[in-house]
Amino acid sequence: MPRNQTAFLVNDLEIKGNLVLAPMDGYTDWPFRSICRELGSSISYTEFVKAEDVLQRPHYIKDKIHFTEDERPVFFQIYGNSADSLLKAALILQKLEPDAIDINMGCPNRSIAGRGAGAGLMRTPIKAARIVKSFSKSLDLPITAKIRLGWKDCQNGMLLSQIIEEFGGSLVAVHARSKEQGHEGKPDLNTLAEIKDRLKIPVLGNGGIRQVDDIENMINATGCDGVMIGRGAVHNPWIFSRRNRHEVKPSEVQELMLEHLDRSLSFYGPADGLVLFRKFAAEYLKPYSLERETRRELLMEVDVGKFKQLAGEIFSTIN
Numbered sequence: 605m606p607r608n609q610t611a612f613l614v615n616d617l618e619i620k621g622n623l624v625l626a627p628m629d630g631y632t633d634w635p636f637r638s639i640c641r642e643l644g645s646s647i648s649y650t651e652f653v654k655a656e657d658v659l660q661r662p663h664y665i666k667d668k669i670h671f672t673e674d675e676r677p678v679f680f681q682i683y684g685n686s687a688d689s690l691l692k693a694a695l696i697l698q699k700l701e702p703d704a705i706d707i708n709m710g711c712p713n714r715s716i717a718g719r720g721a722g723a724g725l726m727r728t729p730i731k732a733a734r735i736v737k738s739f740s741k742s743l744d745l746p747i748t749a750k751i752r753l754g755w756k757d758c759q760n761g762m763l764l765s766q767i768i769e770e771f772g773g774s775l776v777a778v779h780a781r782s783k784e785q786g787h788e789g790k791p792d793l794n795t796l797a798e799i800k801d802r803l804k805i806p807v808l809g810n811g812g813i814r815q816v817d818d819i820e821n822m823i824n825a826t827g828c829d830g831v832m833i834g835r836g837a838v839h840n841p842w843i844f845s846r847r848n849r850h851e852v853k854p855s856e857v858q859e860l861m862l863e864h865l866d867r868s869l870s871f872y873g874p875a876d877g878l879v880l881f882r883k884f885a886a887e888y889l890k891p892y893s894l895e896r897e898t899r900r901e902l903l904m905e906v907d908v909g910k911f912k913q914l915a916g917e918i919f920s921t922i923n
């Protein structure tokens with residue numbers, strides 16, 4: 605699908621293109637989101653923020669939800685286990701004018717799901733319904749949710765997605781794995797297809813997309829309106845331009861890597877900007893066979909000038 609073509613609507617918001625960067629804590633900050641958006645991701649989901657942090661530690665979430673106008677549509681993602689705190693936090697976030705607010709119902713981490721938030725909400729469908737209903741009644745923007753197929757002993761992704769639609773949600777993203785699968789294992793495209801088939805609101809399919817072919821496979825197998833790509837995009841942001849990583853020339857990798865670094869430096873400042881960029885640098889360099897020591901030296905470098913010089917030397921041996 606061409607990037608400028610409307611793929612689906614979230615209420616009356618037109619979404620151009622059907623590939624979406626998945627929200628990822630510690631990864632989908634402004635530098636990385638803005639790059640993926642330019643390469644073709646059609647929605648910028650921010651990494652999740654905890655409702656209580658929005659209410660009590662606004663300084664802590666400031667960077668996570670920073671966005672620029674050219675990044676729109678921007679969806680803020682929120683998590684929590686208290687319907688009351690979630691709504692209060694969403695009312696505050698709404699003032700920052702995101703295009704939608706997304707409720708996380710998929711995080712499997714024990715510290716979150718074990719406390720009834722994230723995927724924990726899938727075990728309490730009445731509470732989940734109450735949260736979606738209160739959001740759609742009290743907020744003036746679209747409400748969306750990201751879910752899983754359910755828990756091993758309670759595969760209620762269909763019920764949850766119907767609840768989300770029934771109580772005013774405008775889109776559901778379905779990570780086609782169970783809570784117990786975490787981020788591994790084969791996504792269940794059959795159940796994803798059943799969910800898509802039953803809903804009127806748009807459905808994004810998520811899980812396991814690594815190559816360009818995986819995109820069409822998921823769409824053809826499920827009829828989903830679009831796909832959400834997580835780790836596949838960290839390794840290959842060009843996937844949003846429908847290019848596999850091996851098709852991208854080292855000179856392009858070098859250029860994007862330095863652009864990404866510069867955005868990280870300008871956003872976080874020189875010290876944090878370089879440290880927070882290391883995990884991305886490792887992904888940009890992953891396909892190349894470098895000496896372990898060369899890679900380590902680059903990734904441990906604390907001086908920006910030296911980092912860039914070393915990166916230049918590394919690419920001169922690759923190009």
Ligand SMILES: Cc1cc2nc3c(=O)[nH]c(=O)nc-3n(C[C@H](O)[C@H](O)[C@H](O)COP(=O)(O)O)c2cc1C
Nearest residue numbers: 626627628629651652750779811812813833834835
């Ligand atoms: C490091 C990491 C952080 C994540 N953080 C979030 C998050 O903040 N919100 C969310 O809904 N999902 C989060 N996820 C889940 C992803 O959005 C996605 O559902 C998952 O990675 C499966 O997609 P993939 O196979 O394309 O990576 C995270 C995943 C990873 C690996």
